[in-house]
Amino acid sequence: MPQITQEEDFPGGLKARTAERAVLDKTRYTNPAVREREWEKIWSRCWLFAGLVSDIPGAGDYFLYELGPESVVVLRDEDGNVGAFYNVCQHRGNRIFSGSPGWVKQVACPYHGWRYHLDGSLAEVPDADRFCPAITAQERSLKTVRVEVWAGLVWLNFDPGAEPLADYLGPIVSRLEPYRFENMLLAKHQTVALDANWKTVRDNFLEQYHVDFIHPQHAGFVDCCNSINTLWPMGHSATVVEGFVTNSRYRVPEEVPEPLRPFLESLGLDPAAFSGRVPEIRAAVQQRKREVGDLLGHDYSPLSDAQLSDVWQYDIFPNTFMTINPEELWIFGPRPHPTDHEKCFLDKFTLQIPAETGCDEAKGLSLHPALCVSRDAERPEHESFTRDDVLAGKHSLTITIDQDIEYLPDMQAGMRSRGFDRAVLNADEVRVQHFHDWVDAWCADD
Ligand code: FES
Ligand SMILES: [Fe+2]
Incomplete structure (x- = not known):
């Protein structure tokens, strides 16, 4: 037939x-x-399936999603929220995370030691007083990627203006x-x-x-x-x-x-x-x-x-x-x-x-x-x-x-x-x- x-x-x-x-x-x-x-x-x-929410059950758990030239970290914060961030330090652009899945207590760039909270906000800059003008968390926190969780699956979208995942999937x-x-x-x-x-x-x-x-x-x-x-x-x-x-x-x-x-x-x-x-x-x-x-x-x-x-x-x-x-x-x-x-x-x-x-x-x-x-x-x-x-x-x-x-x-x-x-x-x-x-x-x- x-x-x-x-x-x-x-x-x-x-x-x-x-x-x-x-x-x-x-x-x-x-x-x-x-x-x-x-x-x-x-x-x-477009919305992209990136991984499983079961890989990040607790605060500090993360996994990486590598796509073409980009690397994105999907990370759970202390409040239980799932965030997604470009895996790029906002000091001079070093990749921060490697190895996946994994766990971190705090996000720390290995190059010059900048630290970020699990929600991506800038936490600490070594020798901060040597930066002029001063570095602010508002300006230099990790850059976010749209993320939604549906059916235990984590979906990302690089377009901040993209429609909600449910509308995309119909x-x-x-x-x-x-x-x-x-x-x-x-x-x-x-x-x-x-x-x-x-x-x-x-x-x-x-x-x-x-x-x-x-x-x-x-x-x-x-x-x-x-x-x-x-x-x-x-x-x-x-x-x-x-x-x-x-x-x-x-x-x-x-x-x-x-x-x-x-x-x-x-x-x-x-x-x-x-x-x-x-x-x-x-x-x-x-x-x-x-x-x-x-x-x-x-x-x-x-x-x-x-x-x-x-x-x-x-x-x-x-x-x-x-x-x-x-x-x-x-x-x-x-x-x-x-x-x-x-x-x-x-x-x-x-x-x-x-x-x-x-x-x-x-x-x-x-x-x-x-x-x-x-x-x-x-x-x-x-x-x-x-x-x-x-x-x-x-x-x-x-x-x-x-x-x-x-x-x-x-x-x-x-x-x-x-x-x-x-x-x-x-x-x-x-x-x-x-x-x-x-x-x-x-x-x-x-
Ligand atoms: S590039 Fe990350 S701290 Fe310098
Ligand atoms: Fe086949």
């Missing part, structure tokens, strides 16, 4: 679609001048709140350096056209060719595929496909019982998750039956995309390289519902076979690695994402060739089109 695409405009009349296109000139991925325009028009004006807020991301725990934090433009990465995750070819294992547990896409203003979009089913392009198998077996077994369902009844698995899992959730103390009541079984991906412009199962959330974000248009850093945060309510070893039950993190666990180390590390098997972002990562630098290298001028897109790549329509809209002259 073909994919279905629907458009939802924002209240107030902002339209989901700005233009139709079927080709993408390669220069948008390879021309350094594009990087500068995107920096001014997109990265300096209906996505109410669509995602039932998942209660704020109750999930960080299970993995990974960053892979890629020789690819950030939009090359975005494009890959905005279409399922490639799935049959580089992710053949998907045919055994999701129906990727039969998705419903939603397009929103700002450049946001979503896609949903049914889970606990097989690919509708192919004959339904008699036996339960291998990838589904651990999911059934962890819920206490016997795969053998579904021999010859594979199409019945999705509904059985929906029902069984509610039963096991009640047994283990996990509340699924805010979620619909479809949300219990299906995989949603939400794409929040410009660079945040979330793959959402009810028990596990992946948040991705390619960040542009500071100087090279053809490189980026792809972050992946893996969050899970707590093991305390997600599994019970004694009962042999788990709502998802990968659940592994309990509330009192140490924060996982931030893993930073390269595509070569992934290919060598030293690090993995899961089989599926590793398969994507293998191809992304090859896409970038191919687009650079004199033998390539522009990409052509089909109807099932509509979210790629929509994303680039909005890249153009954001980059247009005011």
Whole structure:
């Protein structure tokens, strides 16, 4: 079956679609001048997912968000407020913080010892009487960046006049709140350096056209060719595929496909019982998750039956995309390289519902076979690695994402060739089109 695409405009009349296109000139991925325009028009004006509020539970806790040439520190003060500041000392511009996440009693620049309170205000200047005119906190406190916290996620905006985050996200807020991301725990934090433009990465995750070819294992547990896409203003979009089913392009198998077996077994369902009844698995899992959730103390009541079984991906412009199962959330974000248009850093945060309510070893039950993190666990180390590390098997972002990562630098290298001028897109790549329509809209002259 073909994919279905629907458009939802924002209240107030902002339209989901700005233009139709079927080709993408390669220069948008390879021309350094594009990087500068995107920096001014997109990265300096859009809301950006930066990290988790759970990384800064107490006064003095901080994490860094590095984007292009900028470094921002997100810091909790003594009153419990979350602030965001350019990581720049107001004496002579030294970077103050390094290492992330971390904790400080007071903010101190290592160069000449200027000190700032946790709310960013200037606290102390060594040999202050040697400055003429005198230094004032009003003039020389840390420079702020807009920050909002939603669903346990910290969002930044470099534009002081930007609209509130909720207005920027529109209906996505109410669509995602039932998942209660704020109750999930960080299970993995990974960053892979890629020789690819950030939009090359975005494009890959905005279409399922490639799935049959580089992710053949998907045919055994999701129906990727039969998705419903939603397009929103700002450049946001979503896609949903049914889970606990097989690919509708192919004959339904008699036996339960291998990838589904651990999911059934962890819920206490016997795969053998579904021999010859594979199409019945999705509904059985929906029902069984509610039963096991009640047994283990996990509340699924805010979620619909479809949300219990299906995989949603939400794409929040410009660079945040979330793959959402009810028990596990992946948040991705390619960040542009500071100087090279053809490189980026792809972050992946893996969050899970707590093991305390997600599994019970004694009962042999788990709502998802990968659940592994309990509330009192140490924060996982931030893993930073390269595509070569992934290919060598030293690090993995899961089989599926590793398969994507293998191809992304090859896409970038191919687009650079004199033998390539522009990409052509089909109807099932509509979210790629929509994303680039909005890249153009954001980059247009005011
Ligand atoms: S640059 Fe920070 S104290 Fe001088
Ligand atoms: Fe993929």
